[in-house]
Amino acid sequence: MKHIHGRSGGMARLASVFATRPVHWVALLGLCAAYLQGGIQKAMDLGAATAEAAHFGLAPAGPITLATIVLELGASLLILFGFYRWLGAILLAGFTLMATFLANRFWDAAMPERFMLENGFFEHLGLVGGFLLVAWYDLRNRVANGRR
Numbered sequence: 001m002k003h004i005h006g007r008s009g010g011m012a013r014l015a016s017v018f019a020t021r022p023v024h025w026v027a028l029l030g031l032c033a034a035y036l037q038g039g040i041q042k043a044m045d046l047g048a049a050t051a052e053a054a055h056f057g058l059a060p061a062g063p064i065t066l067a068t069i070v071l072e073l074g075a076s077l078l079i080l081f082g083f084y085r086w087l088g089a090i091l092l093a094g095f096t097l098m099a100t101f102l103a104n105r106f107w108d109a110a111m112p113e114r115f116m117l118e119n120g121f122f123e124h125l126g127l128v129g130g131f132l133l134v135a136w137y138d139l140r141n142r143v144a145n146g147r148r
Contacts, residue, residue, distance in 0.1 A: 031130050039072030040073070042069045075088035075089075076092070082138075085138040
């Protein structure tokens with residue numbers, strides 16, 4: 001690589017360290033970490049996971065719990081291994097958006113619970129944005145490389 005002077009040289013050095021495949025994969029792993037943990041935890045304690053689904057008024061709770069486990073783990077693996085990454089990202093974005101409106105209804109809560117629910121609500125919107133960026137980037141690259 002040719003040595004570049006000035007500001008662009010610093011940017012090139014930063015990119016050579018930070019814009020690498022391992023960093024990209026670790027970033028995707030961080031984005032999927034809660035869904036991997038959640039899916040594994042639900043699979044290990046189906047009773048508690050089903051009770052949680054029922055607590056939020058989801059029925060039938062058993063099948064919804066199983067679908068949630070498959071979605072959380074399956075979509076995370078799609079993202080991590082790059083096989084239909086865009087699809088996994090869109091699935092987790094939609095799931096997160098729906099779950100956020102279901103579980104973080106801060107507008108119905110009194111303080112101090114309202115404060116925590118509101119923070120969780122907007123943090124989850126950030127995750128939705130992250131997943132949409134992953135889908136956007138993957139689809140853009142597919143089109144640019146002539147893949148469909």
